[in-house]
Amino acid sequence: MKVFTLAELARNDGKEGRPAYFAYKGLVYDVSGSFLWNDGNHLGLHRAGGDLTGKLEEAPHGEEFLRDFPTVGILDKS
Amino acid sequence: MSLVSRQMVEKAGVNVDELVELLVRNAAAELTTFYYYTILRVNLIGMEGEGLKLITEDARIEDRNHFEALVPRIYELGGKLPDDMKKFHDCSACPPANLPKDPTDVKAILKILLKAEQCAVRGYTHICNITFGKDHRTYDLALAILHEEIEHEAWFAEFLAQGPSGHFARNTVGESPFVSKFLHP
Numbered sequence: 001m002k003v004f005t006l007a008e009l010a011r012n013d014g015k016e017g018r019p020a021y022f023a024y025k026g027l028v029y030d031v032s033g034s035f036l037w038n039d040g041n042h043l044g045l046h047r048a049g050g051d052l053t054g055k056l057e058e059a060p061h062g063e064e065f066l067r068d069f070p071t072v073g074i075l076d077k078s
Numbered sequence: 079m080s081l082v083s084r085q086m087v088e089k090a091g092v093n094v095d096e097l098v099e100l101l102v103r104n105a106a107a108e109l110t111t112f113y114y115y116t117i118l119r120v121n122l123i124g125m126e127g128e129g130l131k132l133i134t135e136d137a138r139i140e141d142r143n144h145f146e147a148l149v150p151r152i153y154e155l156g157g158k159l160p161d162d163m164k165k166f167h168d169c170s171a172c173p174p175a176n177l178p179k180d181p182t183d184v185k186a187i188l189k190i191l192l193k194a195e196q197c198a199v200r201g202y203t204h205i206c207n208i209t210f211g212k213d214h215r216t217y218d219l220a221l222a223i224l225h226e227e228i229e230h231e232a233w234f235a236e237f238l239a240q241g242p243s244g245h246f247a248r249n250t251v252g253e254s255p256f257v258s259k260f261l262h263p
Contacts, residue, residue: 035173035174036172036173038168044096044100045096060200060204061200
């Protein structure tokens with residue numbers, strides 16, 4: 001599985017046709033095909049291209065929603 | 079324009095720009111749901127489908143009522159609706175409730191209706207959570223909508239035999255027993 005640095009992850013921000021990825025608990029998810037991530041923007045509250053671990057606690061849904069999206073890599077924060 | 083009503087909400091610690099964005103996206107979800115439910119409803123035919131038509135109509139009209147009720151609050155808080163209808167559709171807080179591939183599959187339609195209502199329940203619960211004790215007017219509105227969305231969810235879930243009946247019923251079509259106080263003639 002591909003290893004992403006934070007800088008590489010940031011390039012997948014979903015804007016201008018780029019893929020929309022984000023990291024959660026060390027895994028990188030591809031949400032490019034999701035209506036709710038149009039332009040890498042989730043409800044105006046969250047942006048693709050970053051590590052969203054910790055943000056899910058604020059959301060009205062749980063981790064189970066991530067199962068709908070493919071994992072495309074792991075995040076290396078070192 | 080910065081009304082005192084907006085200033086009070088800001089002073090209470092709410093990020094009003096984020097709240098307005100959520101309200102706009104949920105208003106988009108309501109209006110697009112009204113549209114998609116129109117298509118789902120006309121496809122509810124036959125012995126199974128006709129039995130669902132009336133509650134689908136209630137949910138459809140009440141979702142439109144939710145849109146109508148949300149709009150004034152968006153503008154009161156200094157927000158606005160997008161000029162472009164397509165942009166409005168695409169910013170919806172919930173995915174399109176599209177007709178299933180087999181439009182004669184009543185159970186598939188029912189699952190789409192249920193999923194749409196569950197998305198709405200999550201959305202308004204979130205708005206209630208961030209406005210509770212801080213933005214009383216938005217909270218009151220979001221709570222009223224939440225009451226109706228929860229009833230819609232329960233109703234569709236009951237048809238899928240996912241739980242005992244909550245006996246959700248309306249006296250008139252699209253009655254909006256909770257949201258009607260926000261609607262103006």
